Amino acid sequence: RKEVEQDPGPFNVxxxxxxxxxxxxxxxxxxxxxxxxxDCRKEPKLLxxxxxxxxxxxxxxxxxxxxxxxxxxxxxDSKLSDSATYLCAVPRGGYALNFGKGTSLLVTP
Amino acid sequence: GAxxxxxxxxxxxxxxxxxxxxxxxxxxxxxxxxxxQSLGQGLEFLIYFQGNSAPDKSGLPSDRFSAERTGGSVxxxxxxxxxxxxxxxxxxxxxxxxxxxxxFGQGTRLTVV
Numbered sequence: 001r002k003e004v005e006q007d008p009g010p011f012n013v014x015x016x017x018x019x020x021x022x023x024x025x026x027x028x029x030x031x032x033x034x035x036x037x038x039d040c041r042k043e044p045k046l047l048x049x050x051x052x053x054x055x056x057x058x059x060x061x062x063x064x065x066x067x068x069x070x071x072x073x074x075x076x077d078s079k080l081s082d083s084a085t086y087l088c089a090v091p092r093g094g095y096a097l098n099f100g101k102g103t104s105l106l107v108t109p
Numbered sequence: 110g111a112x113x114x115x116x117x118x119x120x121x122x123x124x125x126x127x128x129x130x131x132x133x134x135x136x137x138x139x140x141x142x143x144x145x146q147s148l149g150q151g152l153e154f155l156i157y158f159q160g161n162s163a164p165d166k167s168g169l170p171s172d173r174f175s176a177e178r179t180g181g182s183v184x185x186x187x188x189x190x191x192x193x194x195x196x197x198x199x200x201x202x203x204x205x206x207x208x209x210x211x212x213f214g215q216g217t218r219l220t221v222v
Binding site: 031032034042043044045046049087089091092095096097098099100101102 | 142144150151152154157159165168200202207208209210211212213214215216
């Protein structure tokens with residue numbers, strides 16, 4: 001298994017839809033997990049941190065499943081402005097972050 | 110500003126020349142990362158500095174790549190004898206300590222012609 005894997009998509013959803021992305025990781029010792037958002041030709045920006053079972057921030061919910069070694073990101077009531085690439089990050093051996101290749105989301109009117 | 114600062118934002122260089130990319134992390138952040146992102150690709154880990162510990166250089170693609178971090182703050186990434194395949198966006202990030210959120214600079218877009 002690769003260290004961090006994501007479904008590349010693209011996910012095309014209509015405005016108002018709920019969409020979920022999964023990210024699987026190989027380092028079972030990881031204690032912290034992160035979701036980043038990256039817009040075209042911009043740097044990644046932190047969206048959410050997950051240190052325990054999950055985290056919620058408005059329309060965004062991140063959940064951690066340690067037994068199956070994956071984290072998910074749920075976006076409710078999608079907006080056009082949510083269109084971006086979503087990157088999952090997991091510490092490699094407890095140090096530097098390993099990033100997945102990202103999942104592309106396109107929200108359409 | 111309070112964020113991670115990188116310079117230059119764009120660099121065009123001739124094949125075979127050396128280049129230096131600079132990163133100024135967020136004040137007080139002990140961890141600093143360099144990543145590379147080619148067009149349409151994911152983030153490729155290059156090197157990681159944590160405080161005064163020996164850096165994790167395991168991601169450097171060849172011995173033409175090196176990086177330093179002076180005084181636990183500013184870092185420079187040097188690419189010697191640049192090749193066309195070195196063309197990419199080089200991103201620097203810093204975090205308060207290990208295992209915490211990393212914040213990215215805007216990147217340096219390197220084009221080797």
